[in-house]
Amino acid sequence: MAIMRYAEALNAALREEMERDPTVFVFGEDIATYGGVFKVTAGLAEAFGDRVRDTPISEQALTAMAVTAAMTGTKPVLEIMYADFMPLTLDALINQASIYNYIWDGQVTMPFVLRTQGGGGVGTGAQHAKSLDSLVAHIPGIKVVAPVTPADAKGLLLAAIRDPHPVVVLEHKLLYNTRGEVPDDQGPVEIGRARTVHEGSDVSIFATSRMVLEAEKAADALAGDGISAEVIDLRTLRPLDLGAITASVAKTNHAVVVNEDWGFCGYAAELSATIMDHAFDDLDAPVERVAALDMPIPYSQPLEEVVIPNADRIAAAARRALA
Amino acid sequence: MATPITIGAAGGEYMESVVVVEWRVKPGDTVKAGEVVAVVETAKAATEVTAPCDGTMGRILAEEGAEVGVKDPIGLIGEGELDTPPAQAPGVTLPAEKAVPAAPAVPRKAGRVVASPVARKVAAREGVDLEALAGTGPRGRIKRRDVEAALRAGGAGSGAASFAEEAGPLAVTRGGGGEGAPILLIHGFASDAMVWRAVERALGKVRPVIRVELPCHGQSPKRRIGSFRELARAVTEAVDALDAGPVHLVGHSLGGAVALALADTRPQVVRSLMLLAPAGLGPEMEGTITAGLCRATRVESLAPWLKRLVGDPAIVTEKYAAAAMQARADARLRAAQTALAGVLFPDGTQAMDLTAALSRTAVPARIVWGKADALLPWRHAIAAPGTVGLHLLEGIGHMPHVEAPETVARILQDLIAAAESGGPR
DSSP states (O other): OOOEOOOOOOHHHHHHHHHHHHEEEEETTOOOOOTTSSSSTTTHHHHGGGGEEOEEEEEEHHHHHHHHHTTOOOOOEEEEEEEGGGGGGGGHHIIIITHHHHTTTSSSSOOEEEEEEEEEOOOOOOTTTTOHHHHHHHHTOEEHHHHHHHHHHHHHHHHHHHOOOOOEEETTTTTTTTTEEEEEEEEOOTTOOOOEOOOOSSSEEEEOTHHHHHHHHHHHHHHHHHHOOEEEOOOEESOHHHHHHHHHHHHHSSSSEEEEETTTTSHHHHHHHHHHHHGGGGGHHHHHHHOOOOSSSSHHHHHHHHHHHOOOHHHHHHHHHHH | OOEEEEOOOOOTTTTTTEEEEEESSSSSSSEEETEEEEEEEEOHHHHHHHOSEEEEEEEEEEEEEEEETTEEEEEESSSSSOOOOOOOOOOOOOOOOOOOSSSSSOOOOTTOOOOOOHHHHHHHHHHHGGGGGGSSGGGOOOHHHHHHHHHHHHHHHHTTTSSSOOOOOHHHHHOOOOOSSSSSOOOOOOOOOOGHHHHHHHHOTSEEEEOHHHHHHTTTOOOOOSSSSHHHHHHHHHHHHTTTEEEEEEEHHHHHHHHHHHHHHHHGGEEHHHHHOOSSOOSSSOOHHHHHHHHSSHHHHHHHHHTTTSSGGSSSHHHHHHHHHHHHHHHHHHHHHHHHHHHHGGGGOOOOOOOOOOOHHHSOOEEEEEEETTTOOGGGGGGGGGSSEEETTOOOOHHHHHHHHHHHHHHHHHHHHHHHHOOOO
């Protein structure tokens, strides 16, 4: 068991898979020589040479290239520097990557991994702090994972690379330097399984990505009021672990959903509707949604703190559910 | 006073901490603003840290190799200790989200119960009437805890929680006219004295009419009844209190069973006995109908069950159903009837057996039963001894006095005439 930074755990996953499978290659902007803005790919160019490529700034071309590479027998892992640039990738993702396996009746596989990072919290401005989770989770044919712990960062990236379908790995800029235990033999983590962070009996908090950490803080605060909150890290945004969600709601009868993306038409809306579709009779109050406020993410940090969900807002939502 | 050396912009974005790699100055050295004093390593790169002002290097707070937070000072320029804490970002207060007004619960619209889905589920399972509960959730919403509190307050058991026991005599109303032994009417389960209106109209004012309402029905008190025997005793006491002399007794359904019990224990006050689709002559019944009647809180959910009670569903008009619901609007009344049903019809079975009483009866008696009765099978009438006349009505359901009042009135008049022609008993 080693204590690793989240970025190191991702690096370890890439390294192991490149060693294990010669068809895996990594490319993106500033990822070879510089090692990536967040140092996730540090040292890989030295170890794997041409299989780690710096590319020009053209997310659109890079994604189209990844689709073709995946169709023709290799396993591309593309890094898009900021989730904010994801709109440039969407034609290849939506009109190519997500549908080819389907329209060619399984004759084409698409072992394509797109890594990107999103989220705010450090004053990087409206063009570098978005969480566009719903943008990709909306598309059938694309899997979306969002690891929170270093162990899951390694395990889910391993699973993503081995998956024959396109997988978007949503990382978070504030998680790269967090540390956690990663078992020496950490293998792939099954895509589509939620993780119960801790059990509770009064209210279920379903959170994604860094919001899991805020949910944990909220649960601690709620515990001080004698409220037992169950925190569930969804880990995979699509496909959803419906069984874990309904089982938890059946136990607590109250649900709070937390996602850093915007609320309107957002991922939290999908979670909320899913809970009402599948667990309506177990609800004792409307599902509470916690999401970013409906505006661009401010550059000013004090303002950004207001816009992005935090533990206080999650705890307040839990209290409203239990009112 | 000392000035802190902080990582500042050198920490870069997304960093919570850095590692001090090297100090370029030592305590006592003279430093100039902007001069490189230390090197720190971030997750991105090694970065130089510069002096914030001119002065003499003071204490080093983070030795080489130490990991420090990006906002923490790593050393001081000048003598003494750091006495001004780092400035905090101005606090911004989040506007309250969806604040729940502290106003008292808004009165609920009649016929519309505001309850959470799980509260409805638990209430349905436990037989708790939601309308009898006060919700403690936002805007008076009934939550699971309210249902559970009601169950705890009333103990386990269906509907047991939702009404308070009342004292006092059974409701008795009078009508009709004319002379002679009065007709005493006892309605059925989930009904009341109003149900006799059509028959009374068909009879005309030839006889005094006395209507008794069963406990937990109409204007009678809501009592906790433990058995059919208790129910029959309550009615017997009411009839005794009337001191009306011999009566022509008419009972429908559950009221028929009660009438039979009354005739069995007080044969001296019963001149004749007419049983309309009486209960107590066999175990079978369609329990879903009684359960549905008890459960219904709105016209929409009551009407389908009312239609099951009659041979021709067209009789149950919207107006009829609305009037029936109006009569059942009191949630405590419905809760009391639910509790009574739980005692009399456990698991959808007629728990009382009056076949022996029927075979013993010596008063002139007749049974009227609709052959389209969906609640109680008309074949139970065959349990009657040969001295009891049977009138089986084609196409009529469980409510012959509603569906065929003229026929019922005519049979009743025949029975009264026959009973009285035998002379005073």
